[in-house]
Amino acid sequence: MSDMIIRNGELLTSEGTLERKDIRIKDGLIAEIGSELLNHGEKEWDANGQILSPGFVDLHVHLREPGGEKKETIETGTLAAAKGGFTTIAAMPNTRPVPDSPESMKQLMERIQEKAHVRVLPYAAITERQLGRDLTDFEALKREGAFAFTDDGVGVQTAGQMFEAMKKAAEIGKAVVAHCEDNSLIYGGAVHDGEFSRQSGIPGIPSICESVHIARDVLLAEAAGCHYHVCHISTKESVRVVRDAKKAGIMVTAEVTPHHLLLNEEDIPGDDAMFKMNPPLRSKEDQAALIEGLMDGTIDFIATDHAPHTAEEKAEGMRLAPFGIVGLETAFPLLYTNLVEKGECSLIQLIDWMTKKPAEAFNLPFGKMEIGMPADIVVLDLKKEARINPQEFLSKGKNTPFADWVCKGWPTATFFNGNPVWTEGRVNA
Numbered sequence: 001m002s003d004m005i006i007r008n009g010e011l012l013t014s015e016g017t018l019e020r021k022d023i024r025i026k027d028g029l030i031a032e033i034g035s036e037l038l039n040h041g042e043k044e045w046d047a048n049g050q051i052l053s054p055g056f057v058d059l060h061v062h063l064r065e066p067g068g069e070k071k072e073t074i075e076t077g078t079l080a081a082a083k084g085g086f087t088t089i090a091a092m093p094n095t096r097p098v099p100d101s102p103e104s105m106k107q108l109m110e111r112i113q114e115k116a117h118v119r120v121l122p123y124a125a126i127t128e129r130q131l132g133r134d135l136t137d138f139e140a141l142k143r144e145g146a147f148a149f150t151d152d153g154v155g156v157q158t159a160g161q162m163f164e165a166m167k168k169a170a171e172i173g174k175a176v177v178a179h180c181e182d183n184s185l186i187y188g189g190a191v192h193d194g195e196f197s198r199q200s201g202i203p204g205i206p207s208i209c210e211s212v213h214i215a216r217d218v219l220l221a222e223a224a225g226c227h228y229h230v231c232h233i234s235t236k237e238s239v240r241v242v243r244d245a246k247k248a249g250i251m252v253t254a255e256v257t258p259h260h261l262l263l264n265e266e267d268i269p270g271d272d273a274m275f276k277m278n279p280p281l282r283s284k285e286d287q288a289a290l291i292e293g294l295m296d297g298t299i300d301f302i303a304t305d306h307a308p309h310t311a312e313e314k315a316e317g318m319r320l321a322p323f324g325i326v327g328l329e330t331a332f333p334l335l336y337t338n339l340v341e342k343g344e345c346s347l348i349q350l351i352d353w354m355t356k357k358p359a360e361a362f363n364l365p366f367g368k369m370e371i372g373m374p375a376d377i378v379v380l381d382l383k384k385e386a387r388i389n390p391q392e393f394l395s396k397g398k399n400t401p402f403a404d405w406v407c408k409g410w411p412t413a414t415f416f417n418g419n420p421v422w423t424e425g426r427v428n429a
């Protein structure tokens with residue numbers, strides 16, 4: 001681990017103003033933040049007036065390994081994360097095998113140790129093989145390093161099972177993280193049950209498919225005394241339920257994806273599976289409610305739901321292709337360009353939603369630029385403008401609806417525990 005000084009960076013103050021500072025990194029930690037720091041023989045990195053942000057935190061990522069290595073691996077997924085400025089990501093358990101036992105969790109931790117380029121926090125499954133039948137051994141999984149519990153990809157179908165899971169999670173101080181989808185309300189849908197569905201004839205998933213699960217779960221979480229986290233919230237009714245639950249003092253948090261903030265069903269160009277994800281792109285009103293929910297704190301933070309698939313799979317069209325799009329390498333530039341530059345939110349709000357807020361929601365000691373914290377730092381060039389080219393992604397997944405969008409605000413270097421894990425163009429470290 002090399003000691004280093006990063007010079008001439010712009011740091012955001014808590015008031016949202018920028019200050020020119022140097023950062024001294026020692027033993028992988030932030031040792032000093034100040035002006036014109038004296039060199040004690042360290043290597044130097046000149047940030048040239050670019051923004052220095054805490055490394056981004058993404059609590060919803062599909063790394064696909066083990067079992068789905070054609071789509072992504074721990075290696076390629078974490079390289080994509082580093083390129084996108086993320087230094088902490090949480091990996092979803094819908095892999096083969098599923099991390100649903102101490103043995104499979106242990107093996108996953110070993111693979112992560114060996115192959116990951118950034119910090120990976122593995123989720124454990126709520127039910128064995130995510131089949132919704134038997135609950136996993138939460139305590140044993142926690143001992144092996146489970147970050148939290150989720151059956152992401154499918155909803156927990158019965159209230160009774162969710163209640164049992166929440167009571168167990170509460171006992172061991174872990175969160176239940178929910179993909180909210182009631183199987184009896186999917187109707188074989190591939191898109192939102194709205195205007196695009198009616199015009200195209202492609203079956204739609206109604207908003208209640210998500211919102212009824214959230215309404216059920218916040219009451220269960222209240223009764224169980226459990227931290228309940230809503231994945232990829234997508235409907236205006238869901239936002240209302242979470243808002244009311246927070247007002248009632250229920251321990252609920254929620255995340256929203258960049259694509260649900262930036263797109264709605266009217267943006268779907270036709271039978272193009274790059275626009276197929278679960279939950280689907282909803283209506284314009286839903287999109288507006290998500291932005292409002294983020295602004296007023298109902299929605300706590302942003303997570304990408306990075307979901308790589310092969311080109312062949314995504315070529316199958318809306319009805320047959322799998323759900324999901326990639327997001328790690330485009331999240332910040334897309335949100336910076338389309339929210340901050342358009343005046344919808346400030347730079348510090350966006351950075352907080354991608355750093356401090358997810359860390360705080362799960363009591364993680366990351367996402368802040370403070371003395372003694374891991375030196376997880378992303379360097380951002382707010383002026384650099386470039387066109388999104390999926391062929392340049394480090395992720396194996398090239399499945400994005402944002403190809404050819406022109407964005408500003410690109411990461412140019414990412415430091416993880418003080419080491420440059422991704423740099424654009426230069427290495428002077």
Ligand SMILES: [Zn+2]
Nearest residue numbers: 152153179231
């Ligand atoms: Zn999900």
